Amino acid sequence: MNRPNRYEQSTRPPHASIRGVPIRTLATFLLLIAVFNVEPAKAETPASAPLRPNQESTAPLAIDLMTAMALAERNAPDLLVPAAEQQSVPLIRSAADRLVHRPPRVTLSTGPRRLAGGAQLGWDVTAGVFQEFSTGGYGRQLGAFASAVERRANATFASVQRDAKVRAGLAWVDSRVARETLALRQEALGGAKETVRVAEARAQVGKSSPAEASLARALMGSIGASVLSAHGDITVADAELRYWCRVELHRSLLVSGPIDVDARPIDEDGIRRHVIERAPELARLRAEADTLAHAADLGKSLGKPHIEIGPSVTREGTGDWIFLGNISVPLPGVDPFAADNAIRRTEAEMARARVAVAEHGALKEVEIALHEREHALELRESLRSGTIEPSTQAVREYQLQYEVGRIDLTTVLAARRELLNAQERWAAAAADVLRAEVRLMRWSDTILISRAR
Numbered sequence: 001m002n003r004p005n006r007y008e009q010s011t012r013p014p015h016a017s018i019r020g021v022p023i024r025t026l027a028t029f030l031l032l033i034a035v036f037n038v039e040p041a042k043a044e045t046p047a048s049a050p051l052r053p054n055q056e057s058t059a060p061l062a063i064d065l066m067t068a069m070a071l072a073e074r075n076a077p078d079l080l081v082p083a084a085e086q087q088s089v090p091l092i093r094s095a096a097d098r099l100v101h102r103p104p105r106v107t108l109s110t111g112p113r114r115l116a117g118g119a120q121l122g123w124d125v126t127a128g129v130f131q132e133f134s135t136g137g138y139g140r141q142l143g144a145f146a147s148a149v150e151r152r153a154n155a156t157f158a159s160v161q162r163d164a165k166v167r168a169g170l171a172w173v174d175s176r177v178a179r180e181t182l183a184l185r186q187e188a189l190g191g192a193k194e195t196v197r198v199a200e201a202r203a204q205v206g207k208s209s210p211a212e213a214s215l216a217r218a219l220m221g222s223i224g225a226s227v228l229s230a231h232g233d234i235t236v237a238d239a240e241l242r243y244w245c246r247v248e249l250h251r252s253l254l255v256s257g258p259i260d261v262d263a264r265p266i267d268e269d270g271i272r273r274h275v276i277e278r279a280p281e282l283a284r285l286r287a288e289a290d291t292l293a294h295a296a297d298l299g300k301s302l303g304k305p306h307i308e309i310g311p312s313v314t315r316e317g318t319g320d321w322i323f324l325g326n327i328s329v330p331l332p333g334v335d336p337f338a339a340d341n342a343i344r345r346t347e348a349e350m351a352r353a354r355v356a357v358a359e360h361g362a363l364k365e366v367e368i369a370l371h372e373r374e375h376a377l378e379l380r381e382s383l384r385s386g387t388i389e390p391s392t393q394a395v396r397e398y399q400l401q402y403e404v405g406r407i408d409l410t411t412v413l414a415a416r417r418e419l420l421n422a423q424e425r426w427a428a429a430a431a432d433v434l435r436a437e438v439r440l441m442r443w444s445d446t447i448l449i450s451r452a453r
Helices: 006-010 023-036 065-075 077-096 138-204 210-245 268-278 280-303 338-403 409-440
Strands: 061-063 105-114 120-134 253-255 306-315 321-328
Touching (some): 065 138, 105 306, 120 321, 138 210, 138 280, 210 253, 338 409
Parallel strands (some): 061 253
Antiparallel strands (some): 120 306, 306 321
């Protein structure tokens, strides 16, 4: 049997059929299959962020605390400036490695030679080449200055790298605790909704006044507003975290990892010694002071006399040739760069003083971080055992008693507020433990984040 051509297919009557099944019925059946096979859209999680228009969707980035700090060490935007300084060091080094540091000088003298009676014998011509050499070791000082600049560039890069690592860690803690707070508030919102349901049911049957239901709805609305506020805190914290980790601003983050961690013992005296000896921030300041000191020495050597050495040749008007070796030595006693050198020396002394101030400041920050860590640990455990556990039990019992009419609504609402407040304070204390340990990592690379409980 011949198959109909395309023209014949397109001109079939409205009630044509395929093997006895009407075309319209078949089309309706296929449409229903397509509709019911469409996968429903997945709801966004609180960790997701809206994409920009016409922006291709990318997979969410799973990031824990260590990952955040590692990304910041490699990719933080603040590393661009010290990296540029490191790239400029070879130029200074090449300038220091030259054999001479001032260009040679050529002199040319000419004039007629005449006899006493006025007759001219010819022209005298003298040509000379001179090279200046420093008597103050300018080349050696320039090499030392180039080495100091290289050390400063490396120390600055390491300091900025450590700062970015710490800031990314603190941003991760803020983002993680914001999510923990959101979860607590959403859980509290669910409990408030249950209380509203019971209050409205009691009001409908006349067991309580409508004001009780309104009061319960007011608590639910307050918790709902705090949920919106938590979403805003997540947005701000994620933006900070994306910046330090150099993650695309439109990319969603899956911030994972515990905030409730066990406290490891810390060698406090070892931290104090490490701060003074090897802290990157103090190393950067010392390198800066050392560079300024070498700059002052370089300026002093530049002000020392320079001798000129070189040959000269003269052709006299008589036809005679004269070859000479010349040396020019300026008289000592006057430093043409005295004021500039005094300014450089002052800057070097001020930089050394800033190092001493920074050492005291670093020790102060370490002491504060150690104290905050211990205080946050005690507060976290006190809230867990002394407030959250009894408050949770009280809310559960008060809810049941309210449903049977043994207590009034205000007792239930007060218990729910106390529980939510204690839970949020516990989350803040747990985050403070992590913040203190992250801040300690600014001064000592031997500090490790505590293990999860």
